[in-house]
Amino acid sequence: MNHHLISLTLVFPLIGALLQTVVQVPRSRWIALASSLAASICAVILIVSMQNQNADLQMTELLPWVGSYAISYDMAVDGLNALLMILIAILFPVLIASEWDQKVGVRGMQGLLLVLQASLFGAACAQDLFLQFFFWGVSALPLYFLVGIWGGEGREKAAFKTMVAGSLGDALIFSALILIYYSLDPHTFSLRELAGGKLAGKEFNFLGFELSVSHVAFMLMSAGLSLRAPIWPLHGWFTEVSQEAPSSVFVALCAGVVPVSLYLFSRYCYVLFPDALGSAYKWIVGVGILNLFVGGICAMAQRGLRRLLAFICLSEVGLVLMGIGSLNPVGVVGSVYQQLMMGLGLAGFGLFSGIIADRTGSSWFMDENRERVLGGIVTRAPVVAVISGLIVASLMGFPGFGGFVGHALIIIGSYSIHPLTVIISGGALVLASYYLFTMYRLIFLGGVNERSAGFEDLTLRERAYMLPVVLSLLFFGLYPKPLIELIRPTVLTVLSAVK
Amino acid sequence: MKEFVYIMPEILIALTLAFVIASEITYEGEQLRLVTAISLLGLGAAFFYAVYSYQFGPTPVFSGVLCLDGFSLFFKLIFIALAALSIASVGQTAEINPGRRTEYVALVLAASLAMCLVSSAADVILAYLSLLFLNIVSYFLAAFGRKSLLSTEAGVKYLAFGSVAGALFLYSLAILFAYTHSLNIYEIHKHLLAQPLPPQVMLVVFMFMLLALSFQIGAFPMYLVTPDVMEGSPTPVAAFLSVGARAAGFAIAVRFLIVIFTQPGMTEGHWEVLGGIDWTQIFAVVAGLTMMVGSLLALKQESVKRLVGYLVVAETGFMMMGLLVLDQVGIAALLYNLVIQLFALTGIFYVLSFVFDQVQSDRIQDLRGLLKRSVFECGCLIAFLLCLVGSPPFPGFIGKFTLIGTVIGSGRYPLALVGILAMVLSTVAVARLSYHLVGDFKKSLAPLTSQWARKAYLTVLVIPMTLAGIFAGLVLKGAGESLGFIFW
Numbered sequence: 001m002n003h004h005l006i007s008l009t010l011v012f013p014l015i016g017a018l019l020q021t022v023v024q025v026p027r028s029r030w031i032a033l034a035s036s037l038a039a040s041i042c043a044v045i046l047i048v049s050m051q052n053q054n055a056d057l058q059m060t061e062l063l064p065w066v067g068s069y070a071i072s073y074d075m076a077v078d079g080l081n082a083l084l085m086i087l088i089a090i091l092f093p094v095l096i097a098s099e100w101d102q103k104v105g106v107r108g109m110q111g112l113l114l115v116l117q118a119s120l121f122g123a124a125c126a127q128d129l130f131l132q133f134f135f136w137g138v139s140a141l142p143l144y145f146l147v148g149i150w151g152g153e154g155r156e157k158a159a160f161k162t163m164v165a166g167s168l169g170d171a172l173i174f175s176a177l178i179l180i181y182y183s184l185d186p187h188t189f190s191l192r193e194l195a196g197g198k199l200a201g202k203e204f205n206f207l208g209f210e211l212s213v214s215h216v217a218f219m220l221m222s223a224g225l226s227l228r229a230p231i232w233p234l235h236g237w238f239t240e241v242s243q244e245a246p247s248s249v250f251v252a253l254c255a256g257v258v259p260v261s262l263y264l265f266s267r268y269c270y271v272l273f274p275d276a277l278g279s280a281y282k283w284i285v286g287v288g289i290l291n292l293f294v295g296g297i298c299a300m301a302q303r304g305l306r307r308l309l310a311f312i313c314l315s316e317v318g319l320v321l322m323g324i325g326s327l328n329p330v331g332v333v334g335s336v337y338q339q340l341m342m343g344l345g346l347a348g349f350g351l352f353s354g355i356i357a358d359r360t361g362s363s364w365f366m367d368e369n370r371e372r373v374l375g376g377i378v379t380r381a382p383v384v385a386v387i388s389g390l391i392v393a394s395l396m397g398f399p400g401f402g403g404f405v406g407h408a409l410i411i412i413g414s415y416s417i418h419p420l421t422v423i424i425s426g427g428a429l430v431l432a433s434y435y436l437f438t439m440y441r442l443i444f445l446g447g448v449n450e451r452s453a454g455f456e457d458l459t460l461r462e463r464a465y466m467l468p469v470v471l472s473l474l475f476f477g478l479y480p481k482p483l484i485e486l487i488r489p490t491v492l493t494v495l496s497a498v499k
Numbered sequence: 500m501k502e503f504v505y506i507m508p509e510i511l512i513a514l515t516l517a518f519v520i521a522s523e524i525t526y527e528g529e530q531l532r533l534v535t536a537i538s539l540l541g542l543g544a545a546f547f548y549a550v551y552s553y554q555f556g557p558t559p560v561f562s563g564v565l566c567l568d569g570f571s572l573f574f575k576l577i578f579i580a581l582a583a584l585s586i587a588s589v590g591q592t593a594e595i596n597p598g599r600r601t602e603y604v605a606l607v608l609a610a611s612l613a614m615c616l617v618s619s620a621a622d623v624i625l626a627y628l629s630l631l632f633l634n635i636v637s638y639f640l641a642a643f644g645r646k647s648l649l650s651t652e653a654g655v656k657y658l659a660f661g662s663v664a665g666a667l668f669l670y671s672l673a674i675l676f677a678y679t680h681s682l683n684i685y686e687i688h689k690h691l692l693a694q695p696l697p698p699q700v701m702l703v704v705f706m707f708m709l710l711a712l713s714f715q716i717g718a719f720p721m722y723l724v725t726p727d728v729m730e731g732s733p734t735p736v737a738a739f740l741s742v743g744a745r746a747a748g749f750a751i752a753v754r755f756l757i758v759i760f761t762q763p764g765m766t767e768g769h770w771e772v773l774g775g776i777d778w779t780q781i782f783a784v785v786a787g788l789t790m791m792v793g794s795l796l797a798l799k800q801e802s803v804k805r806l807v808g809y810l811v812v813a814e815t816g817f818m819m820m821g822l823l824v825l826d827q828v829g830i831a832a833l834l835y836n837l838v839i840q841l842f843a844l845t846g847i848f849y850v851l852s853f854v855f856d857q858v859q860s861d862r863i864q865d866l867r868g869l870l871k872r873s874v875f876e877c878g879c880l881i882a883f884l885l886c887l888v889g890s891p892p893f894p895g896f897i898g899k900f901t902l903i904g905t906v907i908g909s910g911r912y913p914l915a916l917v918g919i920l921a922m923v924l925s926t927v928a929v930a931r932l933s934y935h936l937v938g939d940f941k942k943s944l945a946p947l948t949s950q951w952a953r954k955a956y957l958t959v960l961v962i963p964m965t966l967a968g969i970f971a972g973l974v975l976k977g978a979g980e981s982l983g984f985i986f987w
Contacts, residue, residue: 066897066972068828068979069904108874119892130900137891144930148937149870156938163930170891171923178900178907178915187908206912 005046006061006075009085009121012039013092013114020111029100032110036096036117040089043121047082047486055079055489057127057192065131070188074128079490080270083340083483084124084263090468091256091347092117095248097465098351102150109150112142116252120260129177129189136173136264139257140166140228143249151244158244161237169227176220179204180272183213191271196497200275218276221268229261230254230314231287232294242310247354250306254313255347259339262317266324266335270494277327277498284325285417289424291318296431303366305353308439309346312395315428316342322425323410327498331413332491333484338406340483341394341476345403348391348469352384355462356443360451365442376448381457385444387466392440394473396433401477405484505552505560505567508545508575509615512582515541516608523601534601535586538608542583549575553981563683564622569981573834574618574750577841578743582611584845584960585739591953593856594644594733603643607739610636614743618750623672623682626751630668630715634661637744641732653731660724664714671707674700675759684758691773692762698775705760705778709785712756715748718819719788722812726796729808734855737804738848741811742841749837753822753830761825768827782823783914790816790921797928803861806932807847810887813925814840820902820918824909827982832901834978835971839886839898842964846883846957850876857947863932868939873947879957881933886964888925894968901975 016035020028050058057076065071077085095113102109115138122135140163148159180194181187183202188194202213230238242250269277269284277284295315302308320342323335357363360374367373378385394401397408407429414421458466476483503510515538522534549572557568565571585607589595595603613633620626638661642654676682678700679690696704710720717725729737760778761770772779793813800806814836821833851861853876858865870877882893889899899922907915967974 064972066975068831068972068975069901071972134891134896137896141885141890141892144933145937148934156934159937160930160934164927167890167926167930168923171919171926174900174903174922175915175919178904181904182908204912205910 003046003049003059004061005042006059006077006121006125008042009039009046009089009125010118012036012042013118013121017111017114017118020107020114023107025106028107029096029110032096032114033093036093036114039117039121040093043085043089046077047085050077050082050486052482052485053489055493060127069130070186070190071130072128072190073131074190074192075122075125075131076127077125079487080267080336080494081124081263082486083336084260085121086472086483087259087340087343088117088120088124088256090472091252091343094347094351094465094468095252097461098248098354099246100461104150109146112146113248113252116142116146116256120256123260124263127191129180129191129194131189132191132264133170133173133177136228136260137170139260140170143253143257146249146252147241147245150246150249151241152246153244154240155244158237158240162241165227165234165237169224172220172224172227174224176217176224179213179217179220191267195271197274199272212276214273214276218268218273218280222265225261225265225268229258229265229317230310231317232291232314235310235314238314239307239310242306243304247306247350247357250309251347251350251354254309255343255350258313258317259343262320262324262335262339265321266332269324270498274498281325281327282417285322285414285421288318288321288323288325289421291315291321292425292428293318296428296435300431300435302435303364303368303370305357305363305365305439308435309349309353312349312432312436313342313346315432316346316395319407319410319425319428322414322421326410326413326417327495328413328416329488329491329495330409331416332495333487334406334409334411334413336487336491337480337484338403338410341402341406341473344469344473344476345391345395348387348466348473349395351466351469352388352391355384355458359455365439372442372446372449374443374449374452375446376444377452377455378444379448380452380455383458383463384455387458387470388444389440390470390473392436394477396436397429400474402473402480404477405480502560505555505558506565506619508549508552508579509612511541511545511548512579512608512612512615515545516605516612519601519605519608523605526601532601534604535590538586538604539583542579542586542608542611546576546579546583549579559621560619563685564625565616565619566621567619570754571619571750573978573981574746575615577746577837578611578614578618581739581743581746581841581845582607584841585735588735588738588845588849588852588956591950591956592733592735592852594852595735599643603640603735606636606640606643610640610739610743614747614750617747620751621684621754623676623684623687626755627665627669627672630747630751631665633744633747634665637661637740640736640740641728643736644731644733647731647733649731650733651731653728656724656727656731660714660721664711664721667707668711671704671711674704674707684755688758688762691759695774701760701774702776702778705776705781708755709778709781712748712752713785716745716752716819717748717789717812717815719785719792719816722789722792722815725812726800726805726808729811730802730805730861734804734848734852737808738845738852741808741844741848742837745811745815746837746841749818749822749833753833756822757825764825770825772825779823779825782819783911786816786819786823787914787917788816789813789819790918791924794921794924794928797925798931800928801863803851803863803866803932804848806863806928807844807851807884807887810884810925810928811844813921814887816921817899817902817918820906820914824905824911826905826909827979828908829902829905830982831975831978832898832905834981835901835967835975836895836898838967838974838978839895839964842960842967843883843887843895846879846960846964847887849956849960850880850883853953854947863935867935868942868944869936871939871942871946872944873949875954876947876949876957877936879961881929881936882961883964884929884932885926888929889922890926890929894964894971897968897971
């Protein structure tokens with residue numbers, strides 16, 4: 001059955017982005033919102049109409065693209081990427097609504113956000129390596145312009161660094177891609193055909209050394225993705241972007257692009273390199289723990305909301321990596337679930353910190369001496385305080401919220417690797433509760449001072465876009481069953497290839 | 500007489516050229532001049548005739564002096580399209596003085612006539628003469644901005660390098676003639692198959708030819724002149740030469756290197772090195788050096804035109820990869836890249852010439868905040884630049900993939916690694932440029948004046964470029980089929 005729903009999720013935002021170049025301002029914003037929402041509705045219909053208990057790729061759309069190189073337009077969803085569709089569907093209409101009052105070049109900004117939405121939908125659904133990389137490469141460009149044009153003081157430098165890191169990362173993935181393509185005969189990019197360890201045992205000769213295709217390609221791809229998602233030693237550009245980018249753009253990065261890159265990593269691991277994963281899973285978990293901890297410790301030291309968000313993102317990435325490397329059905333299901341939840345949680349955090357920064361003039365909540373500079377917002381603006389409290393609770397992994405399900409599954413799953421990982425990740429969660437609660441206390445509780453005195457509560461528009469984020473965090477936290485049933489069959493199937 | 504039908508595109512261009520020259524001689528100050536329109540009509544007729552000529556199949560013309568085959572027709576289409584684009588933009592730039600437009604049109608037509616001859620020459624003398632014809636016209640074009648020191652310098656440097664390259668080319672052909680007593684490359688090929696040259700002589704012939712061609716395509720040892728020409732000559736000329744002169748060089752390089760230095764391999768569409776030396780190794784080293792030198796030097800440039808000049812050098816290195824694997828897939832990839840560059844480079848230089856007219860500078864510093872000042876043009880500029888260096892959403896990426904892919908397919912992993920590194924470096928060079936273009940967006944800067952004709956021209960470039968990406972399969976298939984009835 002083919003409804004072309006996946007293609008519609010790409011087409012609507014692109015049409016919206018094109019219309020931004022011709023339609024004038026008041027109307028252009030409605031067009032942007034409408035096209036983004038239309039794509040999101042298609043994505044939601046797509047997910048709702050997926051069959052449960054089915055591990056296969058569904059809703060396939062297949063067209064030849066570059067025939068002579070066996071590249072095809074092959075889009076499909078299964079348990080690994082279905083949740084990302086929901087995430088992107090919720091995220092982008094919210095972001096477009098949050099940039100409603102942008103003063104400078106609102107059409108350009110919303111157009112670029114729409115292009116980003118389309119490219120992330122594409123990267124999430126593509127089942128052809130070339131096509132997937134194509135969309136993944138496209139997603140780097142709108143971010144570059146969004147940071148470079150609408151960012152803060154050092155925006156151009158931050159954008160330049162992003163571009164350099166991104167193009168280096170993409171080049172690494174690209175080289176892995178060509179290596180994989182030419183190692184099989186007949187040459188193919190199709191993930192369906194490459195699935196199930198077809199690359200195992202293939203070797204190539206580089207300057208006289210016999211190297212294993214799957215190991216080299218696995219390393220190239222992980223290194224390439226780690227330059228697009230924040231992984232501990234290579235996260236310099238990410239924190240710089242967090243400082244300079246407008247809050248909505250940074251949300252698009254850490255709640256949109258980062259989960260997609262984690263998804264790509266898991267897809268590559270399980271589908272392309274089950275043999276390399278057998279020896280590399282310990283490294284993945286190791287990097288995950290390192291990120292979880294470094295992210296947590298660095299987050300404790302932050303005085304500003306922006307960098308705090310960056311380091312929370314770092315530690316969330318670490319947690320998801322732990323789940324991916326656990327090779328245990330519970331842990332892997334948790335990591336897939338957590339991709340959605342980290343996206344929603346970080347998006348909520350980014351949005352309310354953007355609102356606070358807008359109203360109080362800066363995103364600092366401590367001064368140089370680590371003394372409080374804000375406070376008492378709860379009495380001035382109870383709605384902001386409640387919404388922020390719910391989001392923070394989800395990020396801490398408080399029971400009843402989406403974050404809890406993901407955290408719990410990953411930690412339970414990681415027990416199979418080593419009991420120590422449970423202790424370490426539990427410790428990191430305690431750390432997270434500490435710094436998140438400190439932040440919350442310093443901003444919302446306590447006495448009112450002059451910076452927070454004139455704080456106004458959320459407007460109707462702001463309530464309208466915060467609501468979907470918070471509601472979905474609550475809903476998926478209280479009733480995760482349908483989503484988990486969607487993920488589980490696919491995870492069990494891909495894991496059977498690893499063992 | 501029948502054979503004139505086969506060279507109809509050239510005849511049409513020559514007639515148009517004659518008309519343009521006649522109209523310049525008889526010009527007496529009339530208000531309305533139709534030179535541009537008439538030459539566009541002539542080129543359009545030549546274009547359609549070239550498309551029509553595909554049905555003739557591979558045919559030797561004038562007892563094998565020229566050969567009409569898919570390969571030469573593909574190049575002819577590129578050259579004619581390039582000349583038409585170049586002439587269509589002449590009215591919109593202040594760098595070409597309105598009083599000298601006809602002169603410029605005549606030079607462009609002459610150059611495109613020469614290029615068409617180069618692409619179909621199978622006789623060494625004709626190849627040499629048409630290449631020289633092209634180069635002499637190019638010297639005039641490079642020095643077209645007579646009042647500008649840089650332009651004169653570009654012309655003189657081009658002349659100096661060009662004469663050395665011409666001499667080397669002639670010398671290598673002379674050695675071949677001395678051994679084989681034949682002027683036709685296909686006959687030379689037969690002689691060499693029967694009686695191979697001593698490897699040392701073959702090496703000398705190859706090195707001379709490589710040096711000569713490296714001037715034409717802007718490859719490693721002779722690349723030095725390319726950025727000077729790109730920077731010094733008027734911007735429309737830079738656009739024309741950066742695509743045209745290089746493409747002509749590649750036409751000669753593919754035909755001569757494949758015919759003279761290889762023999763058909765075991766499988767269809769593959770060739771093997773002929774004679775004792777494996778020249779593809781030398782070629783690979785030159786390609787790698789060209790890519791690295793071009794993309795590294797592009798990182799440091801202050802003049803945008805020069806920066807693009809170095810990017811062009813790097814692109815040459817990439818396209819050499821398509822030739823050195825010695826199979827049809829590689830050459831089809833080369834042709835595909837040429838099509839992409841036709842649109843990308845024309846577009847880049849077109850926007851730069853528009854900016855140069857208004858800002859009177861092509862320093863990176865002076866272009867700061869360009870995006871704010873003219874969103875559409877600057878957006879197109881960045882898109883063309885990213886397309887040139889092969890950034891993913893643009894068709895240039897598919898081009899780079901096909902080139903690097905063929906190299907990996909033939910097992911040359913180190914070269915592919917160098918290629919990917921050069922791709923990253925040139926992307927960084929473009930990112931550095933767009934860092935300045937995008938900068939100062941929030942400041943209020945005076946917008947540049949724009950006309951609808953300019954936007955229309957850019958749209959005309961963007962649409963086929965996008966289509967070449969979306970229908971990359973068709974374009975690659977067309978290129979492959981053009982090679983299918985080449986005449987080896």
